[in-house]
Amino acid sequence: ETGVTQSPTHLIKTRGQQVTLRCSSQSGHNTVSWYQQALGQGPQFIFQYYREEENGRGNFPPRFSGLQFPNYSSELNVNALELDDSALYLCASSLGRSGNEQFFGPGTRLTVL
Amino acid sequence: GQNIDQPTEMTATEGAIVQINCTYQTSGFNGLFWYQQHAGEAPTFLSYNVLDGLEEKGRFSSFLSRSKGYSYLLLKELQMKDSASYLCAGVDNYGQNFVFGPGTRLSVLP
Numbered sequence: 694e695t696g697v698t699q700s701p702t703h704l705i706k707t708r709g710q711q712v713t714l715r716c717s718s719q720s721g722h723n724t725v726s727w728y729q730q731a732l733g734q735g736p737q738f739i740f741q742y743y744r745e746e747e748n749g750r751g752n753f754p755p756r757f758s759g760l761q762f763p764n765y766s767s768e769l770n771v772n773a774l775e776l777d778d779s780a781l782y783l784c785a786s787s788l789g790r791s792g793n794e795q796f797f798g799p800g801t802r803l804t805v806l
Numbered sequence: 807g808q809n810i811d812q813p814t815e816m817t818a819t820e821g822a823i824v825q826i827n828c829t830y831q832t833s834g835f836n837g838l839f840w841y842q843q844h845a846g847e848a849p850t851f852l853s854y855n856v857l858d859g860l861e862e863k864g865r866f867s868s869f870l871s872r873s874k875g876y877s878y879l880l881l882k883e884l885q886m887k888d889s890a891s892y893l894c895a896g897v898d899n900y901g902q903n904f905v906f907g908p909g910t911r912l913s914v915l916p
Contacts, residue, residue, distance in 0.1 A: 726904065735810075735893050735906035736849070749903050783848060794839070795904070797848035 697786050697798035705804045706774050714769045714801045716784030724748070725767040726795060727759060728783040736783055742767055743789075771803075779805045810907035812894050817913045822884050826910045828877045828894030835896040835905075840868050840879045843891045843909065852879065852892075881912075889914045 698717045706712050718725050724743045728736035738751035742761035756772040765786070771778060781802050785795035810830045818824040828838070837856040841849035853861055855870035855877065867880040879892055891909040898905075 728904075728906075735895075735909045737906070738904050741903075749898075751903065794851050794854060796851070797841075799848050 697784060697796050699782075699784050699798040699801050701801060702799070703802045703804075705806065707806050708774055708776060710774050710805075711770065711772045712774060712803060714771075714782050714784075714803070715766070716769070716786075716798055717766045718784075718786030719796050722786035722788050722796070723765050724787045724789060724793075725761055725765065726785045726787070727767070727769045728785065729753075729778075730781040730783055730800070732780075739769065774805045776805050779803060810894055810896055810905055812892075812907040812910045814908065815911045815913070817915060818881075818884055820884055820886060820914055820916050823880065823882050824884060824912065826879045826881070826892050826894075826912065828879070828907055830875045830877075830894075830896050830905075830907075834898050835872075836899045837897040838868075838870050838877045839893075839895040839897065839904075840866075840877075841893040841895065843893060845890070849893055884914050886914050886916070888912065 697719050700715045726741040727739040730736040739753050740750040741748045745761045758770045761767045781800045783800045784798045787793045787795045812828050839854050840852040842852050843849040853868035855868050860869045865882045870877045891911045893909045894907040896905045
């Protein structure tokens with residue numbers, strides 16, 4: 694059984710650019726949630742995908758968008774990057790959408806210059 | 807609103823017991839998670855309380871009072887490796903929105 698994986702590990706972009714982050718869920722899990730974690734703070738919920746459909750969204754602007762594929766892997770896309778988007782982006786997978794335990798990936802560290 | 811509050815930092819001694827508190831607004835939450843996060847690493851699951859009471863799992867225990875909007879994580883026989891951030895997270899009734907607290911950074915001293 695493989696765990697949650699994310700790519701890339703680190704990424705440097707400039708303001709205004711677009712970025713795509715990827716996540717492979719743990720085997721057997723059909724739900725993926727994305728979080729943004731600024732340094733020294735708790736993760737902030739971005740959105741959740743269940744069986745390829747968005748199943749909830751936090752307080753993030755529309756330039757944060759996502760996809761979930763038939764194999765339950767997922768992408769997070771951020772357009773028009775801002776300096777404040779610099780953070781650790783965490784992906785977590787779980788089974789079902791009823792608040793089950795979430796398993797986190799190692800994260801992608803995004804730096805916007 | 808769905809605010810979750812935790813102390814920012816705590817310090818304890820190796821071998822001691824420490825209790826990390828978490829308070830939250832009672833409306834909208836259906837369960838409470840505790841996660842451990844070492845610096846530079848992903849959070850790892852510790853416990854999940856959906857009913858009132860104490861859940862014990864080895865050296866770690868977690869307590870929930872839904873009517874009071876209060877939870878705590880109890881760590882016994884502290885070890886140096888327990889130095890980490892401990893995150894309290896609420897789950898809404900639909901499991902759609904996970905709200906994390908700011909995390910409590912615990913330092914275990916020899």
